[in-house]
Each structure stands twice: as structure tokens, then as C-alpha cells.
Amino acid sequence: MLIVPMMLAAAAAPTTAEAAITAAMTDSAAGWSAGDMPRFLAVYAENAVFVTKDGLVRGKPAIAARYAKTYGADPAARGRLSFRMLGFRRIDANHRMLWAKWLLDYPGGKQDAGVTSLLFERQATGWKIVSDHSS
Numbered sequence: 001m002l003i004v005p006m007m008l009a010a011a012a013a014p015t016t017a018e019a020a021i022t023a024a025m026t027d028s029a030a031g032w033s034a035g036d037m038p039r040f041l042a043v044y045a046e047n048a049v050f051v052t053k054d055g056l057v058r059g060k061p062a063i064a065a066r067y068a069k070t071y072g073a074d075p076a077a078r079g080r081l082s083f084r085m086l087g088f089r090r091i092d093a094n095h096r097m098l099w100a101k102w103l104l105d106y107p108g109g110k111q112d113a114g115v116t117s118l119l120f121e122r123q124a125t126g127w128k129i130v131s132d133h134s135s
Contacts, residue, residue, distance in 0.1 A: 015088075015090075017088075017090075017096050017120075017122070017127065018088050018096070020126065020127050021088070021096060021098055021120055021127045022085055024042075024043045024126065024127055025043065025083050025085070025098075025100065026083070027039065027042070027043070028040050028041075028042065028043040029081040029082055029083055032078060032081040033075070033078075033079075033080040033081050034075065035073075035074075035075030035078070037064060037067065037068070040067075040081075041060060041063065041064055041067075043127075043128060043129055044060045044063060044128060044129045044132070045060070045121060045123060045128035045129060045130045046059065046060050047059060047060075047130070048060055048063060048128070048129050048130055048131065048132060049130070049131050049132070050062075050063045050066065050132045050133075050134075051131070051132065051133040051134075052066070063132075076106075076107055078104075079104035079105055079106040079107075079110075079112070080104065080105045080106075081102065081103070081104055082102070082103050082105075083100045083101065083102055083103075083116075084100060084101040084103070085098065085099075085100050086099040086100055086101060086115070087099045091119075093122075094121055094122040095119065095120065095121055095122070096119075096120045096127070097117065097118070097119055097120075098116075098117075098118045098119075098120060099115065099116070099117055099118075100115070100116050100118070101113060101114070101115055101116075102114055102115070102116055102134065114134060114135050115134070115135060116132065116133065116134040116135075117131075117132075117133045117134075118131070118132055118133075119131040119132075
């Protein structure tokens with residue numbers, strides 16, 4: 001009888017990949033909130049693609065420039081970022097899809113929120129975003 005509850009608990013436990021991706025996203029959000037853009041962007045692959053309403057932004061340097069232009073250098077103007085993981089899908093041994101809700105809390109109580117679809121690839125330096133579609 002104890003086997004069934006243990007099997008259910010194991011099935012519900014996050015995989016090592018999911019735990020690593022969640023940790024990377026949490027650290028990225030902490031970087032954003034602290035005004036540390038290199039830390040925020042560390043989760044992106046060098047050749048990542050960011051899907052925007054205006055088209056594709058290709059490569060980490062271009063993604064960094066877009067964030068700098070859109071949000072500026074003032075950490076308070078960027079707000080405090082957090083993510084709520086909505087689901088993962090294993091694509092293959094080296095790729096995972098993540099759906100998450102993002103939330104920005106600004107001084108004075110203003111909030112902004114949306115969802116993101118992120119394709120992660122296992123690289124030598126860890127799990128990195130290779131495709132980001134956020135709205």
C-alpha cells in the first residue's frame with residue numbers, strides 16, 4: 001500500500017531539468033529586480049531569438065539593447081519581476097518548453113503581467129533560453 005503514494009509523489013516531483021530551469025528563471029528575475037541586466041540576461045543563449053509584435057530580435061546583445069531601450073537604466077522604473085511556472089514539456093533530452101506567467105510590481109502599487117513561452121536548450125553552461133515569446 002505504501003508504494004502507490006510514493007509513486008504519486010515521485011510523479012509530481014519536478015525533474016532535474018525543471019528544477020534547474022526554475023532556479024535559472026528565479027535568478028534571472030532577481031537580476032532584473034536588482035537592476036543587474038547581465039544577471040537577468042544570463043539565462044539567454046548567445047543566439048537566442050525574442051519574438052516581439054514588431055518582429056524577431058536575434059541574439060543576446062540585441063535582446064539586451066531592446067530591454068535597455070524599453071525599460072531604461074532605472075531599476076525602480078523596471079519594477080520587481082517574478083515568474084509563476086505554469087507548465088513544462090520535455091521536447092527531447094536537451095530541450096524543454098516552459099510556459100510561465102510574469103509579473104512586474106512597480107512602486108506605488110502598479111502592476112503589469114503577461115505570459116511567456118520559452119524554449120530552453122541544455123548547453124555546456126546550463127539550461128538557456130533559445131526562443132522567447134512573451135506577451
